[in-house]
Amino acid sequence: MTEFEKRHCYQKFKYDTHKEARRAAKAMNRKYHEPFDAYCCRCCEFFHVGHKLD
Ligand SMILES: [Zn+2]
Numbered sequence: 794m795t796e797f798e799k800r801h802c803y804q805k806f807k808y809d810t811h812k813e814a815r816r817a818a819k820a821m822n823r824k825y826h827e828p829f830d831a832y833c834c835r836c837c838e839f840f841h842v843g844h845k846l847d
Contacts, residue, residue: 794835794836798835798836799836801836802834802836802837802841805834805841805842805843806841806842807834807837807839807840807841808831808839808840808841808842809839809840810840811831811833811840813840814831814832814840814841814842815830815831817831817842818830818831818842821842827844828844828845829842829843829844829845830842830843830844830845
């Protein structure tokens with residue numbers, strides 16, 4: 794784990810399940826009109842919501 798990954802992870806809200814994170818991502822898509830997606834974090838093994846990369 795790099796320092797960048799750690800910082801990135803700690804600043805983010807953690808979701809216990811992929812389902813919860815996906816629901817949050819959908820809400821953010823609507824709110825910001827930008828594509829967000831849920832992903833499993835390899836630092837903490839919880840889920841975060843981030844910008845879709847593609
Ligand atoms: Zn994390």
